[in-house]
Amino acid sequence: MKPFTYEQAASPEAAVMDGQAPATKFIAGGTNLLDLMKLQVETPERIVDISRLDLAEIEERADGGLTIGALVPNSDLAADPRVIAKYPVLSRALLAGASGQLRNKASTGGNLLQRTRCYYFYDTSTACNKRSPGSGCSAIGGTNRILAILGTSDQCIATHPGDMPVAMRALDATIVTLKPDGDRRRIAIHDFYRLPGDTPQIETVLEPGELITHVELPTPPEGKQLYRKVRDRASYAFALVSVAGVVKMEGGTIASAALAFGGLGPMPWRDPAVEAALVGKTPSDAVFAAAADALLRDARGYGDNDFKIPLARRTLIASLRELTEDAA
Incomplete structure (x- = not known):
């Protein structure tokens, strides 16, 4: 780990002023950043500790939704009675991620910014455009079993590793930030992440020094909710494929559907064509197969991860059966 300076932020306003300096990183739980620093994947010169800021509350809103502070631990969010009752897809996604110890430390804001688990991103002796722009992508033609089949580019095939953001994508969450100029910004989660394209090192629309302060969940959706995660072992493993689903049935037909996917793309993946095939x-x-066709129409395997294409199909169809099975 390279030397760095450390300071505690006294307020969100102070944090964003300090955070805009070059080679500066915010730290909350540190469950991802510290690993990256130990491996010298991340080499910040300055760390701004935001963990003691007053951003750890979950509050009900007038529309029935929730405002979640960026520092709410994953374990607290998963166990909150309002989340369990109104947004079970989110609670289940959180419980499917990491271990109990990590969930106790990992923060809501930090989870949204979790970096890829691509083997080559973590190995500084290999070429990785995300870690070192312009160096190449060792995963293309290399070991890529856990990597993306949707939304990739010739520069990067890394996959987003999170569970919580997949559920939040299905729930149409909004991310609230504070910028160094004092402005607050509300970013719909579908606008928050960026595809790799020619700049895989730029993963979100956040500007230098911009701090996530809250996440807003809208009015609880009607219908049945589900989070299904397929992984190599029963616990503490990243998704090969995951599905966060909310489906409302009326009169024996699908009235509305919201479906987001993990393990398939460089961001929590949601495709309106999938939902249009169902509503x-x-x-x-046959209907479920048409939805799977819509999801996978542009899917591309890179060798080791070719199996994800049929696995995603089976996982989506199984999820849709469960989401609609009680409809009369």
Whole structure:
């Protein structure tokens, strides 16, 4: 680990002023950043500790939704009775991620910014455009079993590793930030992440020094909620494929659907074409297969991860069966 200076932020306003300096990183739980610093994947010269800021509350809003402070630990968010009752897809996604010890430290804001678990990103002796722009992508043609099949580019095929952000994508969460100029910004989660394109090192729309302060969940959705995660072992493993789903049935047909996917792309993945293939239809294997066709129409495997294409199909169809099975 390279030497760095450390300071505690006294307020969000002070944090963003300090955070805009070059080679500066915010730290809260540190469950991802510290690993990256030990491996010298991240080499900040300055660390601004935001962990003691007053951003650890979950509050109900007038519309029935929730405002979640960026420093709410994952374990607290998963166990909150309002989340369990109104947003079970989120609670289940949180409990599917990491270990109990990590969930106790990991923060809501930090979870949104979790970096990829691509083997080559973590290995500084290899070429990685995300870690060192212009150096190449060792994963293309290399070991890529856990990597993306959707939204990739010739520069990067890394996948987003999170569970919580997948559920938040299905729930249409909004990310609230504070900028160094004092402005607050509300960013819909579908606008928050960036595809790799030619700049895989730029993963979100956050500006230098911009701090996530809260996440807003809208009015609880109607319908059945589900989080299904397929992984190599029962615990403490990243998703090969995951599905966060909310489906509302009316009169035997699908009235609305919100489906987001993990393990498939460089961001929590959601495709309106998948939902359009379902809405207004009577549940059937043929309808579910059409939704899978929409999801995977542009999927591309890179060798080791070719299996993700049929696995994603089976996982989506199984999830849709469960989400619609009780409809009369």
